[in-house]
Amino acid sequence: MLKKRIPMQDIAAETRLFNSRSVVAMLVVCVLFSVILFNMYNLQVRSYQDYQIRSEGNRIKVLPMAPNRGLISDRNGILLAENRPVFSLELVPEQTGDINNILLKLAELIEITAEQQADFLQQVRQQRRFNSIALKERLNEEEVAIISVNLHRMPGVTVEARLSRHYPFADLFTHALGYIGKINTDDLRRLDEQGRIANYAASREIGKLGLERYYEEQLHGTMGFQEVEVNNRGRVIRVLRSVPAQSGKNIRLSLDVGLQLTAQQTLQQKRGAIVAMDPRDGAVLAFYSNPSYDPNLFVHGISSSNYNALLNSPDRPLINRATQGIYPPASTIKPHLALLGLETNTVQPGTRVWDPGYFTLPNSDHRFRDWRRNGHGWVDVYSAVAESCDIYFYELGIKLGIDRISDYMHKFGFGERTGIDIHEEASANMPSRGWKRARFNQPWYPGDTVPLSIGQSFWTATPLQLALSTAVIVNKGLMPTPHMAAELSTDYSSELVEPALRRSVEVVDEKNWLIVADTMVRTVATLKGTAHTAFKKTPYSSGGKTGTAQVVAIAQDAKYDAESLDERHRDNAMYIGYAPAENPTIVFSVAVENTGGGGSTAAPIGRQLLDYYFSAGVNANE
């Protein structure tokens, strides 16, 4: 009875209680669903932009594509730096099936070292299975052929071609062209500072030296890219957009392969440099430093043994002697000093000086010797230059004084970088009072001026500076900027490299230019001229000046005896020249280390250079 009554009474209350709990539950459900909805609203509406960008960032990858590097040719279009395909053997693990099996097959076909195998297997473990992994790089032609005919039975195996820089003339143009090499951290930092690093995302190499470095920006070209959709493992699903790379500009140089070869052949085993230039526009025709080396060694990373051999060679092949070789100019600067003498009225064309074979300063008994032991007798400005009389210039130098000499010679480019289109250039040294004070903390003595007047002691110059100063003489004071690049071109356009000439040396009397030029022609053309023997019976006219630089001081009254001197202590032979005598189209300088006299060693080299220049018609196309 009781049992039955209690539930009867409680049913309504229980239902009420349960229903109120149900309402509470439904309310909680609704509140929590609202929380979800509010959160969804935040994610999908308020933060939509942010997540949209992140989603695209996940999905879209930009694959950079390296541009082809511009080619470099000589003035006639002969390629000096080209891009050659190199082949590498690559495998895509997900397509090859059993890796060890395929390695065995390949090992039967071509030689694969244990090291290559180990490197490859390591890469296989590290990379995604759909990535192509190189097993052997730089296959030779035979290997390419063997693999190619067997490709059909080895799925997932490919021979990939990639362009690689090649310098077909090997060591002939090294100091002009330089070379490219793998991008290192220094390069990256420099690119970053210049804001150009983004353009190198796909590039492996960069110009390290010479023209390759100077014109890096033009040669490199503009990177292209593919915008691709990738999945979470980085596999490319499809290409969304593709922007092709733009090849770098091709550069045609003013250098001439034939003239360059002549320069190399005439120097043979001798250390030295030859620079030839068109004085009218500064276009460099020959630029050769000996000994040279093969720049191809550097392209794929030079081995340390090869590098050490170059670095430690006593002949210092890495030095660019044309622009970094610092030589006493010796007598080659006598025409320049003669001009200063005439311009300042320190001497007149007719002024005659007695050369007894030595020169002494007042109140001193130190004898500054002439290269000719017994002197030249009476000399004027013409014979003084042509016969390279030292005494005439000792006197002239003392009268001019260091200040006027230093100022004036700077105008010919001495002590200054020429601005040629490579970075490897020294300014050499045109000394002054201030320089000596700063360098040695000593005053300038008249005794310093005497050897300076024949281009010795503190005065140094690079072969390029000597050629440029010759150009200033034949241009009657106009100085060109030397440059090796003549034309930069793409498939659609081209631009000529034509730096303007600038007035560098002003003269009071224009006639003085003719006198100086005449002294240089007499050096070649007169019987007593120091270059007469070398330039006997040329079919063209030319002017020049020899120089013989002492490398070590000769003791007072001692006789220079080449045979008794250590090879490294023998004289340097120098020569500057131009041709034709009227309206010159070429100026040049020759510097040969430790071989003796300028007239006997350097001038004959200049002769061969000019012989080739005129016979081959290097400038004929103009």
Place this chain on the structure above:
Amino acid sequence: MNSTMANPAQRSGKLAAFHIDLPLLLGLLTLLSFGLVILYSATGQSETMMKAQIFRLGLALAVMVGIAQLNPQTIRRWALALFSLGLLMLVAVLLFGYVGKGAQRWLDLGFMKFQPSEIMKLAVPLAVAWFIAADNLPPKIWRLIIGFLMCAAPTLLIAKQPDLGTALLIAMSGVFVLFMAGMSWRLISVIALLVSAFAPVMWFFLMRDYQQQRVLTFLNPETDPLGSGYHIIQSKIAIGSGGIDGKGWLQGTQSQLEFLPERHTDFIFSVLSEEFGLIGVMLLLAIYLFIIGRGLLIASRAQDNFSRLVAASFTLTFFVYVFVNIGMVSGLLPVVGVPLPLVSYGGTSMVTLMAAFGVLMSVSTHKRMLANAL
């Protein structure tokens, strides 16, 4: 009352004979269809997986209809037996269970592997409701205590496997029975306090490293974007980038390109959000809300305490699944492996859920007979 009930009863007259609750069935079928549409995209259009899922669906529907034929009183009589069997199996799992994914959750019956915790999802609410409904509501304190113990025993056994997520959900399904039975608010407050005091104990003594890591990652996923934070970051990107109207079916880049982890199981909600946007999310939530509302309505219309408690507990547990899954993939809750009910790919949980809905249908369609019997 009879007259108000007559209309729907007549309309679903034929279905009533099969003990089917039409609104609930329609809600479930809408959800399952929508789920299949999302799943097709989330599996990367895998026909094999679609076939498997549809097969499971058929099985689950059959289980639901089968259970719906049982009278709630029959279910009530079997509740304790099912609970005891479940407990035995949980003990068996700990003793000779099969270890998978670092946890011992499976019992190898020879012909199939079986998770006893799935039985407990049904058995705990059934048994607790059976025990509580044996007396008047609200339950007396000693019944509540025993009720809690009935929840605690399987919870601890499952937590030891370890499967903390399932353990807590099962505990919750039992606690829902106690709550709906009218446990006093004062007691609820005391228990809430006790639970919050228990939290540090749980952190230091019960949670494994990987569980702690999940919680830490949840608190700040961006600190570990490539490690365990990856899931939640990619999921939020998928959801957020869906915007209002979504990227379109099969067009979700996060899901189709597989940046989204577990896209067809735990993170299927993110696929929906990415491809159908906020509109799709609202549609899904509306369907869930309808099913939950219908479930609570069935519970409130049930005519005995056991039926209403069981119906309400199953409905609220279903809601908790939905909330925990969506909360976890959208960064509101830590990542615990809870699938989105009736949408995620996978068999066992779907069968269990549909069995629970079978019980709901049984409750919904047997009451007239019960009323007649009374």
